[in-house]
Amino acid sequence: MVSAxxxxxxxxxxxxxFGSRTDDQAKGGDIDLLITTDIHDVNDIVRAEMRCQVKLQQLLGEQKIDMLIDYPSRQNYPAIFSIAERAGLPL
Incomplete structure (x- = not known):
């Protein structure tokens, strides 16, 4: 996943x-990823996210994958970002 x-x-x-996939006792659930990138341009980030969704689907099969993207010019941080940062497991 990391290389993709x-x-x-x-x-x-x-x-x-982060999320339910970090709990070995939990069954199923979507894959929640917090991705930190140094890409600045929002259009490039959107394109990267779409490419990444395709690559991860090819790698993992049909899965629901949610991505939070943190980037240098981001100005709005919903509460889920701090939860993901605090509770997330580095891959």
Missing amino acids: VKSCFGPQANVKL
């Missing part, structure tokens, strides 16, 4: 898994 994310968002990208 880095191929889309750049080699400096960091990935954290």
